[in-house]
Amino acid sequence: MINKLIDKIKKTNAPIVVGLDPMLSYIPSQILERAFKEYGETLEGAAEAIWQFNKGIVDATCDLIPAVKPQIAMYEQFGIPGLMAYKKTIDYCKEKDLIVIGDIKRGDIGSTSAAYAVGHLGHVQVGSRSYAGFDEDFATVNPYLGSDGVKPFIDVCKEEKKGLFILVKTSNPSSGEFQDRMIDGRPLYEWVGEKVAQWGEEHMGGSYSYVGAVVGATYPEMGKVLRKIMPKTFILVPGYGAQGGKGADLVHFFNEDGLGAIVNSSRGIIAAYKQEKYASAGEENYGEASRMAVKDMIEDIDHALSSR
Amino acid sequence: MINKLIDKIKKTNAPIVVGLDPMLSYIPSQILERAFKEYGETLEGAAEAIWQFNKGIVDATCDLIPAVKPQIAMYEQFGIPGLMAYKKTIDYCKEKDLIVIGDIKRGDIGSTSAAYAVGHLGHVQVGSRSYAGFDEDFATVNPYLGSDGVKPFIDVCKEEKKGLFILVKTSNPSSGEFQDRMIDGRPLYEWVGEKVAQWGEEHMGGSYSYVGAVVGATYPEMGKVLRKIMPKTFILVPGYGAQGGKGADLVHFFNEDGLGAIVNSSRGIIAAYKQEKYASAGEENYGEASRMAVKDMIEDIDHALSSR
Numbered sequence: 182m183i184n185k186l187i188d189k190i191k192k193t194n195a196p197i198v199v200g201l202d203p204m205l206s207y208i209p210s211q212i213l214e215r216a217f218k219e220y221g222e223t224l225e226g227a228a229e230a231i232w233q234f235n236k237g238i239v240d241a242t243c244d245l246i247p248a249v250k251p252q253i254a255m256y257e258q259f260g261i262p263g264l265m266a267y268k269k270t271i272d273y274c275k276e277k278d279l280i281v282i283g284d285i286k287r288g289d290i291g292s293t294s295a296a297y298a299v300g301h302l303g304h305v306q307v308g309s310r311s312y313a314g315f316d317e318d319f320a321t322v323n324p325y326l327g328s329d330g331v332k333p334f335i336d337v338c339k340e341e342k343k344g345l346f347i348l349v350k351t352s353n354p355s356s357g358e359f360q361d362r363m364i365d366g367r368p369l370y371e372w373v374g375e376k377v378a379q380w381g382e383e384h385m386g387g388s389y390s391y392v393g394a395v396v397g398a399t400y401p402e403m404g405k406v407l408r409k410i411m412p413k414t415f416i417l418v419p420g421y422g423a424q425g426g427k428g429a430d431l432v433h434f435f436n437e438d439g440l441g442a443i444v445n446s447s448r449g450i451i452a453a454y455k456q457e458k459y460a461s462a463g464e465e466n467y468g469e470a471s472r473m474a475v476k477d478m479i480e481d482i483d484h485a486l487s488s489r
Numbered sequence: 490m491i492n493k494l495i496d497k498i499k500k501t502n503a504p505i506v507v508g509l510d511p512m513l514s515y516i517p518s519q520i521l522e523r524a525f526k527e528y529g530e531t532l533e534g535a536a537e538a539i540w541q542f543n544k545g546i547v548d549a550t551c552d553l554i555p556a557v558k559p560q561i562a563m564y565e566q567f568g569i570p571g572l573m574a575y576k577k578t579i580d581y582c583k584e585k586d587l588i589v590i591g592d593i594k595r596g597d598i599g600s601t602s603a604a605y606a607v608g609h610l611g612h613v614q615v616g617s618r619s620y621a622g623f624d625e626d627f628a629t630v631n632p633y634l635g636s637d638g639v640k641p642f643i644d645v646c647k648e649e650k651k652g653l654f655i656l657v658k659t660s661n662p663s664s665g666e667f668q669d670r671m672i673d674g675r676p677l678y679e680w681v682g683e684k685v686a687q688w689g690e691e692h693m694g695g696s697y698s699y700v701g702a703v704v705g706a707t708y709p710e711m712g713k714v715l716r717k718i719m720p721k722t723f724i725l726v727p728g729y730g731a732q733g734g735k736g737a738d739l740v741h742f743f744n745e746d747g748l749g750a751i752v753n754s755s756r757g758i759i760a761a762y763k764q765e766k767y768a769s770a771g772e773e774n775y776g777e778a779s780r781m782a783v784k785d786m787i788e789d790i791d792h793a794l795s796s797r
């Protein structure tokens with residue numbers, strides 16, 4: 182799957198991923214009204230609105246981008262109907278030949294991580310048959326529990342030809358509270374990064390590993406160091422746009438080959454129609470606004486990479 | 490909710506929680522067959538079997554115990570139908586007046602943690618109405634992202650009178666890989682424990698905080714230290730039984746008042762009928778075997794606590 186991701190990035194010339202993290206407040210009123218008319222102001226109504234909203238964005242951008250990253254929490258908050266919209270979104274994106282990175286940040290003791298891995302990336306056995314519960318292509322994983330919490334995910338990826346992005350340095354303001362603490366003269370995130378590089382070397386796709394890392398765009402200097410510690414690791418970079426990261430901050434996350442990183446933007450793309458810059462299309466053409474924002478993001482990153 | 494938990498522990502004299510972590514291999518054949526007959530060897534069939542299995546255990550043990558802890562991964566692996574069985578299990582346990590600790594180990598950047606908190610412990614707004622998606626009483630939380638990943642959970646708990654258990658030192662063999670690394674002369678888990686104690690002091694129920702901690706039974710010496718670092722923190726202690734923890738290992742997790750800890754056993758209780766000791770009841774009376782295992786566990790802990 183990492184090779185497919187790289188191929189698609191080369192084809193689109195877009196090392197970016199659109200974060201499908203819908204909030205009801207992002208959804209144009211006509212979509213909300215239609216969903217509430219059909220299902221009432223219920224969890225089902227919210228789920229329908231989210232799904233229709235996602236569909237509009239995917240339809241408007243799928244030829245420009247290699248991948249999407251739905252954040253499962255934004256669906257899980259609406260209970261079972263929300264998770265059904267998550268699954269529907271995954272299936273639709275895969276139909277459109279987009280790679281789906283499930284931003285699930287799971288991680289637990291071995292046997293429990295194995296269940297998550299099977300449910301999200303693999304197949305679960307039921308009697309003589311087997312089923313894919315959610316079937317994302319990649320998943321994000323939390324490393325706090327150590328190797329035996331991560332290995333079951335890697336095992337399933339190996340079997341199913343899928344991939345991971347393991348949290349190394351997250352984009353949020355207080356990520357440093359534990360991640361930056363110094364251990365034998367180096368911050369924790371570097372030790373985690375080293376571990377990710379080690380897991381990765383044992384699990385290579387082609388020139389990159391299918392065990393990737395998450396490093397926030399909001400910490401470019403740390404990204405520079407981590408790039409060196411994990412040379413064959415693909416880095417998923419959240420925090421671009423709404424969280425404050427800019428194209429120029431991103432260059433150090435990439436290798437000399439122009440690869441090695443994929444940058445996520447969520448709000449900046451999916452709620453683009455709310456920005457003055459893209460507002461002219463009007464709320465009903467929110468997909469068009471997202472498309473313009475995707476093009477601008479690709480150009481911003483391309484410009485930053487070619488002028489380094 | 491922490492006060493209700495303490496009241497129930499006192500009433501049952503059982504500082505224990507039954508981990509509802511069903512695997513299909515634990516489920517007696519007649520339950521599996523009945524479910525597969527009705528739904529086929531499908532995700533729905535697996536979910537039905539899990540639900541019926543859980544119901545049998547809850548019915549057989551609910552008068553003896555204060556709380557249950559369903560591990561969401563064991564349901565999530567069966568996709569949407571699995572999560573419907575998770576929700577059904579939560580609702581049924583609450584009907585039986587059991588406290589439900591959702592072992593979800595979520596944690597993300599602020600806005601995303603807020604969505605998880607709302608979905609699992611709070612109410613999500615849909616137009617003019619609000620809904621509880623999963624509605625557990627407590628949830629487990631991963632602290633790797635720092636304060637702004639944890640605070641949204643605390644905020645929802647404050648509003649909804651619910652509670653948390655934050656991972657400090659987990660029970661798995663490789664938990665030390667990052668958690669035990671020394672920072673300024675003390676292991677990371679102590680720093681996390683200190684933070685949990687600090688969050689807790691600002692969010693007290695009565696004599697204990699509704700911001701609790703997770704510390705594995707498999708590391709009793711560390712439990713001893715953490716007990717002192719977090720005097721007002723309730724500790725959820727996994728790893729008893731199948732993972733290797735024994736009653737005698739547990740005494741240091743408790744305070745002098747006999748409170749402050751709640752010990753989880755999953756496989757040791759729910760699959761008790763598979764142990765030689767409880768096999769006499771027969772597979773079809775698996776609930777009876779679980780009841781005997783619960784009684785033995787209560788006695789083991791009671792004995793350990795009274796002989797300290």
